[in-house]
Amino acid sequence: MKIILSTTSPGLDADIDPRFGRGAYLLVVDTDTMQTEGHPNPGVNASGGAGIQAAQFVVDQKVEAVISGDFGPNAFDALQAAGISMYLYGNCRTAREAVERFRAGKLQSVGAPTQRGHHG
Amino acid sequence: MRIAVASGKGGTGKTTIATSLALCLAQGHSALPPIFVDCDVEAPNAHLFLEPSLEQRQPVGILIPVVDEARCTHCGKCAEVCAYHAIAVLGEKTLVFPQLCHGCGSCTALCPEDAISETPDRIGVIERGPARHGIDFRRGLLDVGKPMAVPIIRELQKQIAPLPNQTVILDAPPGTSCPVVATIRGADYLLLVTEPTPFGLHDLRLAAQATQELGIPAGVIINRDNGTYPELDHFCHSTGLPILLRIPFERIIAEGVAQGKTLIDIQPEYREQLLSVFTRILEYTQGE
Numbered sequence: 001m002k003i004i005l006s007t008t009s010p011g012l013d014a015d016i017d018p019r020f021g022r023g024a025y026l027l028v029v030d031t032d033t034m035q036t037e038g039h040p041n042p043g044v045n046a047s048g049g050a051g052i053q054a055a056q057f058v059v060d061q062k063v064e065a066v067i068s069g070d071f072g073p074n075a076f077d078a079l080q081a082a083g084i085s086m087y088l089y090g091n092c093r094t095a096r097e098a099v100e101r102f103r104a105g106k107l108q109s110v111g112a113p114t115q116r117g118h119h120g
Numbered sequence: 121m122r123i124a125v126a127s128g129k130g131g132t133g134k135t136t137i138a139t140s141l142a143l144c145l146a147q148g149h150s151a152l153p154p155i156f157v158d159c160d161v162e163a164p165n166a167h168l169f170l171e172p173s174l175e176q177r178q179p180v181g182i183l184i185p186v187v188d189e190a191r192c193t194h195c196g197k198c199a200e201v202c203a204y205h206a207i208a209v210l211g212e213k214t215l216v217f218p219q220l221c222h223g224c225g226s227c228t229a230l231c232p233e234d235a236i237s238e239t240p241d242r243i244g245v246i247e248r249g250p251a252r253h254g255i256d257f258r259r260g261l262l263d264v265g266k267p268m269a270v271p272i273i274r275e276l277q278k279q280i281a282p283l284p285n286q287t288v289i290l291d292a293p294p295g296t297s298c299p300v301v302a303t304i305r306g307a308d309y310l311l312l313v314t315e316p317t318p319f320g321l322h323d324l325r326l327a328a329q330a331t332q333e334l335g336i337p338a339g340v341i342i343n344r345d346n347g348t349y350p351e352l353d354h355f356c357h358s359t360g361l362p363i364l365l366r367i368p369f370e371r372i373i374a375e376g377v378a379q380g381k382t383l384i385d386i387q388p389e390y391r392e393q394l395l396s397v398f399t400r401i402l403e404y405t406q407g408e
Contacts (some may be wrong), residue, residue: 005387046205047204048204048205048220049204049205049206049217051206051222052189052205052206052208053173053205055208055210056199056209056210059208059210059211074220076214077215078208078210079210081210081211081213082210082211082213083211090393094262095158118349
C-alpha cells in the first residue's frame with residue numbers, strides 16, 4: 001500500500017514534520033517494499049491554501065493514507081473528498097517509526113479537522 | 121485631489137488625523153465638503169467621530185465558481201490555473217473553497233468543458249450618508265468570518281466621483297498589505313501618521329517603501345511626540361520625507377479621542393495647523 005508522510009527531509013529515517021500543509025517534505029512510502037520517494041511539499045511557500053495544495057499533491061500520488069501531526073479544515077475536506085484516510089503521528093519521532101506503527105494498526109485515525117486553520 | 125492616510129503600525133492616529141482634516145475642510149467656507157472614505161473595512165471607526173447617518177446600504181460580493189459535476193471531466197485545469205488554491209480536483213470530485221477564492225474568474229474562463237458557472241458570494245456591505253458639516257461619508261464593512269477586504273475597498277474606490285475641487289480623504293487600514301495598497305493606489309498624496317517608538321518607525325519604513333513603489337508622494341505626521349526618539353527624525357531626514365506636523369503627547373487629547381472627539385473638537389488651534397498641512401500638500405501636488 002502506498003502512503004504519504006509529512007517529514008523534515010527525504011528518506012525513511014527522516015524526522016517527522018507535524019505540519020501537513022507546510023511540512024518540508026512529503027514522503028511517499030510503499031509499505032510492502034519500504035521503498036520511499038521524497039518530494040518537497042508544494043504547499044510550503046503558498047501564500048494561502050497550503051493544505052489544499054498539499055492535499056492535491058497527495059491525491060495525485062494515488063496513495064491510500066496520509067500520516068501527519070495536524071490536518072486543517074481545508075486539507076481535511078480535500079482529503080476526505082478523495083477518500084484518503086488520515087492518521088496522526090502521536091509520539092512517533094521518525095518516518096520509519098510511524099510506518100511501523102501504521103502497519104501494526106497502532107496510529108490514531110482522524111475523523112475531523114485537528115485545528116481551525118490559519119489565514120494569510 | 122485624493123489624500124490617503126496610512127501608518128503601518130496600528131493605533132498611531134490615522135483616523136484622528138483623517139477625520140480632523142475632513143472636518144477642517146468641511147468647515148471652510150469656500151471649499152466643498154470633502155468625501156470621506158473609511159477603508160478600514162475590517163474595523164471601521166471613523167463614524168464615531170464624524171457621526172454620519174448611513175442612509176444607503178449596498179451589499180458587496182465576489183463571484184465564486186460552481187462546478188457542474190455532470191459536465192466536469194476532472195481534467196484539473198481549474199486547479200492548475202487557480203493562484204489561490206481555491207479549487208481542487210480530487211480524483212472524481214472537484215471542490216471549491218470559497219474562503220480562498222479571489223473571484224478572478226480564471227477557472228470559469230479556462231474550463232474546457234464549460235462546467236463552471238459563477239455565483240455571487242456576499243462578503244460585506246458599503247454604507248453611505250451625510251456626516252458632520254455635510255461631509256459625504258462612505259465606509260465598507262466586511263462580514264464577520266470573511267477573510268478578504270480588498271474587493272470591498274475596490275468597490276469603494278470605484279464609487280468615488282469627486283466634483284471639481286472636492287477633496288477625497290481615504291482612511292487606510294493599518295499595516296502595509298493588500299488592503300492598504302488597494303486604499304492608497306491612485307492617491308495624489310499620502311499622509312503617514314506615526315509615533316516616536318521603534319515599532320512606529322519599523323512600520324513607517326515599510327509604509328514608506330510601499331509608497332515609493334507606488335510612486336505616491338508622502339509626508340509624515342508625528343503623533344504623541346515627546347521628543348525622546350530622535351531615530352524617527354533621522355529616518356525622515358535621510359529619506360527626504362517631510363515632517364508636516366507634530367502633535368505632542370498630551371493627556372487632554374487622549375481623553376478627548378476616547379470620548380469620540382476629533383483633534384479640532386479638543387483643541388481648535390489644530391484647525392489652522394491642519395489647514396496649513398493641506399495647503400502644503402496642495403502646493404506640492406500642483407507644483408509637480
